[in-house]
Structure formats: structure tokens, C-alpha cells
Amino acid sequence: xxxxxxxxxxxxxxxxxxxxxxxxxxxxxxxxxxxxxxxxxxxxxxxxxxxxxxxxxxxxxxxxxxxxxxxxxxxxxxxxxxxxxxxxxxxxxxxxxxxxxxxxxxxxxxxxxxxxxxxxxxxxxxxxxxxxxxxxxxxxxxxxxxxxxxxxxxxxxxxxxxxxxxxxxxxxxxxxxxxxxxxxxxxxxxxxxxxxxxxxxxxxxxxxxxxxxxxxxxxxxxxxxxxxxxxxxxxxxxxxxxxxxxxxxxxxxxxxxxxxxxxxxxxxxxxxxxxxxxxxxxxxxxxxxxxxxxxxxxxxxxxxxxxxxxxxxxxxxxxxxxxxxxxxxxxxxxxxxxxxxxxxxxxxxxxxx
Amino acid sequence: xxxxxxxxxxxxxxxxxxxxxxxxxxxxxxxxxxxxxxxxxxxxxxxxxxxxxxxxxxxxxxxxxxxxxxxxxxxxxxxxxxxxxxxxxxxxxxxxxxxxxxxxxxxxxxxxxxxxxxxxxxxxxxxxxxxxxxxxxxxxxxxxxxxxxxxxxxxxxx
Numbered sequence: 001x002x003x004x005x006x007x008x009x010x011x012x013x014x015x016x017x018x019x020x021x022x023x024x025x026x027x028x029x030x031x032x033x034x035x036x037x038x039x040x041x042x043x044x045x046x047x048x049x050x051x052x053x054x055x056x057x058x059x060x061x062x063x064x065x066x067x068x069x070x071x072x073x074x075x076x077x078x079x080x081x082x083x084x085x086x087x088x089x090x091x092x093x094x095x096x097x098x099x100x101x102x103x104x105x106x107x108x109x110x111x112x113x114x115x116x117x118x119x120x121x122x123x124x125x126x127x128x129x130x131x132x133x134x135x136x137x138x139x140x141x142x143x144x145x146x147x148x149x150x151x152x153x154x155x156x157x158x159x160x161x162x163x164x165x166x167x168x169x170x171x172x173x174x175x176x177x178x179x180x181x182x183x184x185x186x187x188x189x190x191x192x193x194x195x196x197x198x199x200x201x202x203x204x205x206x207x208x209x210x211x212x213x214x215x216x217x218x219x220x221x222x223x224x225x226x227x228x229x230x231x232x233x234x235x236x237x238x239x240x241x242x243x244x245x246x247x248x249x250x251x252x253x254x255x256x257x258x259x260x261x262x263x264x265x266x267x268x269x270x271x272x273x274x275x276x277x278x279x280x281x282x283x284x285x286x287x288x289x290x291x292x293x294x295x296x297x298x299x300x301x302x303x304x305x306x307x308x309x310x311x312x313x314x315x316x317x318x319x320x321x322x323x324x325x326x327x328x329x330x331x332x333x334x335x336x337x338x339x340x341x342x343x344x345x346x347x348x349x350x351x352x353x
Numbered sequence: 354x355x356x357x358x359x360x361x362x363x364x365x366x367x368x369x370x371x372x373x374x375x376x377x378x379x380x381x382x383x384x385x386x387x388x389x390x391x392x393x394x395x396x397x398x399x400x401x402x403x404x405x406x407x408x409x410x411x412x413x414x415x416x417x418x419x420x421x422x423x424x425x426x427x428x429x430x431x432x433x434x435x436x437x438x439x440x441x442x443x444x445x446x447x448x449x450x451x452x453x454x455x456x457x458x459x460x461x462x463x464x465x466x467x468x469x470x471x472x473x474x475x476x477x478x479x480x481x482x483x484x485x486x487x488x489x490x491x492x493x494x495x496x497x498x499x500x501x502x503x504x505x506x507x508x509x510x511x
Contacts, residue, residue, distance in 0.1 A: 030377055
């Protein structure tokens, strides 16, 4: 008996194939289970098998990462994802497939420019926008009537609607007032700003009540990063209660960037501000959008456009050397238009008309 | 919508299970499995607002794991591992056997444990499966027991 067990002992300890055989059997069982559609798999059996595989390999299962760590990663990815979603710089894309197509047919005769051809190119993934020349070539404060154009020759989409609508800002103004753009003094691009003693107080005085948390957050972040930026004087009253839920800043080689997310639970507003060292360094931007339905903004001091989509809208405008990307969710189309068209710089301290 | 606190509980509940699953599907690579497991829970957290308490979270995590593993393998295919050729992948200890000193470590085993070992070594796959059923065990559970017994013997040798 003793001899018999001794043989067994030797077998059990020295045969290298023993564990391999077990793993082979387990892998076979697992493959059988995984061959079934996911809904039909016996997850308890899968767990049983995989636990055994881990055990036979003498693996120690690592401690779970804390929820905080994962949440931080989720948050970082959301932020990165938003940026990628909102703005895909065309350094790569333009080299690959930014083919100017289709929109040449449309000329904004009012301006005498083929704006779309010059600045906004339809690419297979959305819009390609030449930000560096955006400000120069679009005339400011266009006095246009609504225009709708439908293409018949688009490669990537079937319909393009270009709409310029008279502003309906509700900054306590009548319609007659709102057709006049808010006048501000441009501080970027070389002019000398007139610095107010207390720009924040003045900005808050100029702004709608609902805009206060946004103005404060922008002021604080821009002051910390020595940036001269604009703030929105208008946020619709029904967006009251917006709170800063996420913010960060980055100092890049060519730019300083600020990121903000505000939310009141129902409405979310993301704002990205990129202050470039020079206009020449502004990259071309691609706005990925299946629906090429956009609106050319009306502002006395800056040019931009808004992409309308089903659930969210994105405004992109350039003020001096600074690019603003505004992304809203839960806001009406008119809201983002009114918000985006009413940015003024802190250091001019005024939104007087 | 699942509350963040509930998410923490879900991580604690399913982390090991998902790690084991990833490990088994990724050629027994600890680090790859760890990376993928973390990724599964990052995906889970980033989408948990869209899930409901009544959703089959476990199934959802397995589906996410399948997707993460596919993406992982596409990006960085794990080196082809043969179970027979790679001791590293197998991570199997080789004790080299006992000294013939007359004192058998097998004496440490209970008779039930000895029978299990005997059963394992004296049967083929089908027989083991049947035997496991007779013992009220799954085959993986039987193998885990066998593995533990072998570890016990190896430890005794040292």
C-alpha cells in the first residue's frame, strides 16, 4: 500500500503534463461554453472554469481598482472624447482625406465671397474649417435674411442646409435691438485692452444672472493661466442652476487651453477655450457631423458657426487668437446661438452697444 | 440609473470573475488580463448611467469583456502560446520529486484526498467528468481540488 501511494506521489508531483492536461481540459470546456450565444451561456459554469484556470496557474488575482481611480479615468476619457468629438484637428485628416468637394456651388452673394468654398470644406467625416482665416474672410455682422440651400451633389451627405437667421437674443432686448449686434472692443490681435479695476464684477454686472457661474469659472481659470478671454454675457434663464462639474487647463506648445463642463442636471454646457500664440498656429478643424446643418453666427466681433444636431449643438468661433468651442446638450437651438453670439472679453469690460 | 455607490459594489462583486475570464481568454497573461479587466470597468462606469438596476449587469460585463478583449487582441495580439511549450504561460512549478526517505508526504492526505488523486490519475477525461458528477462536483472544481492536493504535497516536500 505504501509503495503504491509512493508511486502516486511521484506521479502527482513530477509529471509536468498533469497541470497541462487539466488546463487543456478546462480550455476545452470553456470553448464549448463560449461557442454558445452569449445569452445562452451558463455564466456560473464559465466562472467555475475560469476560476479553475486561474487557480491551477497559481495566479493571484490583483486587487480591484478603486471606484475613484476608475471614475477619474472615466472622467478623463469623457473629456478627451468630447474634444475628439467636437474638434478633430485636421493635421492628419487633411493629409488623408480632406477633399474639398461639392459646396462650391454655393456663394454667399451678399458678401461677395464663396465662403463655403474658402473656409468650410465638406470632408468625408464632416466639416473642415480653416480657423486661421476664418476671422479674416467672413464679414462681421452680416445683415442677411434666412437662406437655405440644398445641394444635389454631395458625396458624403444628401442635404446641406445653410441658414443665417436674425439673432433673437433675449438679453432683455426687443427684437429690434437684437438685430443689432452687441458691440465690444476687440482686445485680441494686437489692440490694447482697457483694463477695468474689477473686471469680474463688471462682467457679472454685464451678464445675465444664469451666466454667473460660467463667468466666474472662466474668470478664475483664465486669471490663473494668464489668459485674456471672453465670457458669455447670456445664458437663458431656464438654464439657471448650472454648476461647474468639470474643468481643467493645459499649457501646450502653441496654446493654452481651458476646458469647462457645466450642468444643472437637465442641461449641459461644455466650453473649450484655446488661446494660440499666433493665428498662424491655429490648425484646421474638422467638425464631425452627419448632419451638415449649420448656422453662420452674427456677431460684431467674431465669426463662427453652429452645427445643429439632433440632441446637441456645437458652436465654433474665433476671437482674435482664441478659438471657442461651445457644446450644448438639452438647450434649444436658439439658446446656443444666443449664448455663442454674446461673448465679450473681460478686459474691455463692456458690452455697450 | 445605477448609483456610483452601487457601481463600487458591482466592481467588488465581479472584478475577480471578469479578471479570470480575461485571463483565460488572453493566453494566461496576467498583465493583459489586468489591463482588460480595468478597461471593462471603465467602460462600465462610463455607461452605467444608461443601465438600469434590472439589467443583467453580469451578462453586460461579460459582453463588454468580449469586446474589450477583441479590441485588445486587435491592437496587440498576444504572443502565440502553446500550452505544451511555455512553462511561463503555464506557470507550473516543477518540484523534481521527493527524496526517497521513506516518509511519504502522502500521509498528510486524508483518505478522501488520496482517492481523489487516484481517481484523477487512473482515469481519462470522460471518466473524470463522470466521477466529478458522482462526487457532486463540476470538473473544474475537481481539478482545483487536485491542484490543491498537489500543492500540498509539493509544500510538504520542501
